[in-house]
Amino acid sequence: MSDPNVRLRVALVGNPNSGKTALFNALTGSRQRVANYAGVTVDRKLGMLRTPQGRELELVDLPGTYSLRGRSPDEIVARDVILGRAEHETPPDLLVCVADATSLRLVLRLALELRRTGRPVILALNMMDIARRRGVDIDVEALSAELGVPVIPTVSLRRAGTRALLEALDHGAARIEANPRHTRTAATWREPDAAGLRALDNAVQAIISRTVRHPGRPAGFTQWLDRLVLHPVLGPVILLAVLFFVFQAVFSWAEVPMDLIAAGFSWLQHAITMVVPAGPLRSLLVNGLISGVGAVVVFLPQILILFLFIILLEDFGYMARAAFLMDRTMGRVGLHGRAFIPLLSSFACAIPGIMAARVIGNPRDRLLTTLIAPLMTCSARIPVYTLLIAAFVPRRSVWGMINLQGLVMFGLYLAGIVSAVGVAWLLKRTLLRGSLEPLLLELPDYKLPGLRNLYHGLVLRAGFFLRRAGTIIASAMIVLWFLSSYPAPPAGATGPAIDYSFAGMLGHVLQPALAPVGFNWEIVVALVTGLAAREVMVAALGTVYAVDAATGATHGLAATLAAQWTLPVALALLAWYVFAPQCMSTLAVTQRETNSWRWPAVMAGYMLVLAYVAAFGTFHLARLVTGV
């Protein structure tokens, strides 16, 4: 027996959509944690598992990959970990290659590549139940003999389906432990040329022809549905309908939980007001921390509902189809079809959107998607839009049936999309010139989404979002609270306290720069606080105008603003918020994802210019029209 303190490390390798993550979840249960690989923001999922013989093994879920060639950040991480080239990463002792049993060809090539690295390999034939149902008949023993590695059928949706794999891991681990020369070293591998790939493919073809019997035709349901979903005319109509439904759901289903969260936070504020005596501590807790964090956490339901649909549609197999349908349209402004999902996610929040852009292989295409992601109207802008629309747009109908307030909201969304298209077009002709990467996209057979996978996906997003709210935003709120509370107003002061604070001074200093777009110093102060998160501006306006916005008196704030501002000012602020360049978290994640300071600077710069120009134009146009 080897040193019990050194746990053997097993890596799960497989094609995207092979059920690898589901298998990882089934093997490790809740004993897992997610981090990032050093230097890149690719999820590093590590879990522990116990084998039937009582071994504790470390399990790494590597990002999905088709080969060891490493064409996207995800694939490069997978390759480097497998080969032992990744810094600060223990090379795996054993590789489990996860294969979608219904589609073996690509993964068998990967398996052959893995075998050439010299590390022990186990092939897990995942989704065997689905394959059998479809009439795919795999001779497991023959396949194992052909490949020269153990082949284990698994059904990752059930824990029992992984029993055989666990036993195989025991077996493999025992052999490694018995080998005194086993060391964790870098493996050798050479990138194949086209001829090498063909030879590999021929080998795979030969293996498949000897070991797998396929039914005559592909799954009937998939073909039937594809005839509708990919139809030249119907397809885009269905896509629009799906998107419409998703957005409807995001806004209508989230209403109740959001109200509950808001109520919870304001209850917490009251409770603290009761317990903590008046003074700086109470002010920090109630006005700084809770109202700030609460303003962000309140969007959790919307984000979760949006991701619920994204994960379901992705699992079902629809997202690849959406990319297929959108590719041409998006290609016109230089966007890759795969940019569709990241941009869709950005409607919840640009941060998961920018992180989802990793699926795009070409760095230039990925960068373009990243740069325009913040122009999608994220849910953090909604409270600002809602407040200003409620205050300044009359609640009436135009053309008989269309709600004017709703129309303005729609117009703001549209303005974001249109400007994203314009910016993409421009960037593609200037900074990011270059041709479009080829689109080669597998359209997988439709399958029922796994609930376990959905659950894990949502928990992951929620955790990420809450951690962000709990760390970055909370600390930013403390800083802002300090800036807007100190120095305290002199005795007998009449104006709002913030006027005398550092934030107030900053507002007065910056105000001349923003005077041409009609912003007064109060707006400038609120914009500065919006650095932490866009929606914090609502709370900040409440503070500036000494209206208690956090306790649900938004109507009071709207009335105050309506009395204090002119219509052109409000419209200019709305136009500014279409771009809202001040979200620090977006810039921070862009910095991390691009690993440079240049691109976040470009992003902030172009958004600031656009925001200024749009607000300026709107302000003066509105003044001309209204004569104010």
Place this chain on the structure above:
Amino acid sequence: MIVRKLPGTPAVGEHAEPMDLTATLPFPGEAEAATRGRPENRTTLARLPKYLAAQISAIVAEASARESGLPPEEVERRLVEMGFVEGAMVRIEHAAGLAGDPIAVRLDGRRLVALRRREARCILVEPVGGTAE
């Protein structure tokens, strides 16, 4: 005698460009790619009629490399990796939108793979007769 030439209008027979015979084809480079093989009915996947079954006879990546900004070898490797290899059976099952691009191709009667026509024209195919199904 001096023939005065207006700027921008070449005299006939002097500077006129030879007529571009490939101009009527949808993609530059496709013609040479399509005629490289011997059999008469050879065409490219980009021009294969929908639902017509065909067999891949060669991958000629030069046809797309120019626009994709990748070396031809890389385009070829990606196609091979996705399963577009000599001998594989292909059939276009879907074409997106009114432009009919990208296309979704049934490979070997099983997998469905989407690609743009730009790359599809690197794939030389020989129709094997009849619209299967």
